[in-house]
Amino acid sequence: MTFVSQTFDGCNWREKGDNARVAIRILVVDDHSVVRQGLKMFLGLDPELEIIGEAADGAEAVKLAHELHPDVVLMDMLMPVMDGIEATRTIRQQLPDTEVIALTSVLEDAAVVGAIKAGAIGYLLKDTQSDELRRAIKAAAAGQVQLSPQAAARLMREVRTPEVPAPQALTERENDVLRLLARGKANKEIAFELIIGEKTVKTHVSNILLKLGVQSRTQAALYAAQNGLAELSTS
Numbered sequence: 001m002t003f004v005s006q007t008f009d010g011c012n013w014r015e016k017g018d019n020a021r022v023a024i025r026i027l028v029v030d031d032h033s034v035v036r037q038g039l040k041m042f043l044g045l046d047p048e049l050e051i052i053g054e055a056a057d058g059a060e061a062v063k064l065a066h067e068l069h070p071d072v073v074l075m076d077m078l079m080p081v082m083d084g085i086e087a088t089r090t091i092r093q094q095l096p097d098t099e100v101i102a103l104t105s106v107l108e109d110a111a112v113v114g115a116i117k118a119g120a121i122g123y124l125l126k127d128t129q130s131d132e133l134r135r136a137i138k139a140a141a142a143g144q145v146q147l148s149p150q151a152a153a154r155l156m157r158e159v160r161t162p163e164v165p166a167p168q169a170l171t172e173r174e175n176d177v178l179r180l181l182a183r184g185k186a187n188k189e190i191a192f193e194l195i196i197g198e199k200t201v202k203t204h205v206s207n208i209l210l211k212l213g214v215q216s217r218t219q220a221a222l223y224a225a226q227n228g229l230a231e232l233s234t235s
Contacts, residue, residue: 023047023048023049023050024048024049024050024071024072024137024138024141025050025052025068025069025070025071025072026043026049026050026051026052026070026071026072026073026074026137027052027053027054027055027061027064027065027068027070027072027073027074028040028043028051028053028054028055028074029054029055029056029057029058029060029061029073029074029075029076029079029084029087030054030056030074030076030079030103031056031057031076031078031079031080032076033056035076035126036054036056039051039074040054042130043133043134043137046134048138049134049137049138052068052070053068053070056079057079057080057081057082058075058079058081058082058083058084058086058087058090059081059082059087060081061073061075061082061087061091062082062087062090062091062094065091065094065095065098066094066095069095069097069098070098071097071098071099071141072098072099072100072101072137072140072141073088073091073098073099073100073101074101074103074137075087075088075100075101075102075103075104075115075120076102076103076104077102077104077106077111077115078104078106084102084104084115085111085114085115085118086118088100088102088115088118088119088120089118089119091119092118092119092120092215092216093119093215099121099122099140099141099143100118100119100120100121100122101120101121101122101123101124101136101137101140101146102115102120102122102123102124103124103125103126103128103133104123104124104125104126105125105126105127107125107150107151112151116216116218116219116222117215117219118215119215119216120216120218121140121143121144121145121146121216121217121218122136122140122145122146122147122218123146123147123148123151124136124146124147124148124151125148125150125151128148139184139186142186142187142188143186143187143205143217144184144185144186145181145182145184145217145218145221146184147218169211170208170211170212173194173204174204174207174208174211176194177190177194177201177204177205177208178208178220178223178224179224180193180194181205181208181217181220181221181224182220182221182224182225184221187201187202187205205217205220208220
């Protein structure tokens, strides 16, 4: 089998200026060309989404992520050369501004837990409806946790709470942010609800991840759910 990586120059729309609206840049990663083509076809119908490249294995995904700096990577789990979990871990460690959504047919506990621990912001199955997938991509780009109900259920059962200080180690404001984060709120929504700046929210989120010893908002949301601070939002 021949593995390919490809980038695209075209985009749906970009408006420049102080109030610029920029399409969400997406990298599609799957070892099956028919899957990549299908994703490109229906995601390309949305003017708010821009497919900037595709890769057929995890190693190529890492390489293209460094070259293209996508906002969101749609990552298959089972691939040759480098699997989706290792590729997710590498991308999240080296490119923390790039979010990764696991998009796979695999619902095994090891895959779900591995992807989230690697830093994926979401875990969706390939039978997800196209409208739901587009919504999930936009939410992930805004920093919202996106989990299929099946994946959320497995995570709640399998992922143990990190051995970190009790929730009291967080400040009252950090707990407020954590509760809203676990409910699937984006940074802008959290800022609006708490009447604080979006940059302040980002600072709180960074502090929360550091104090809880986790790498992603998804893991922080799981911590909140497991400690009764909030119910976990599912897509």
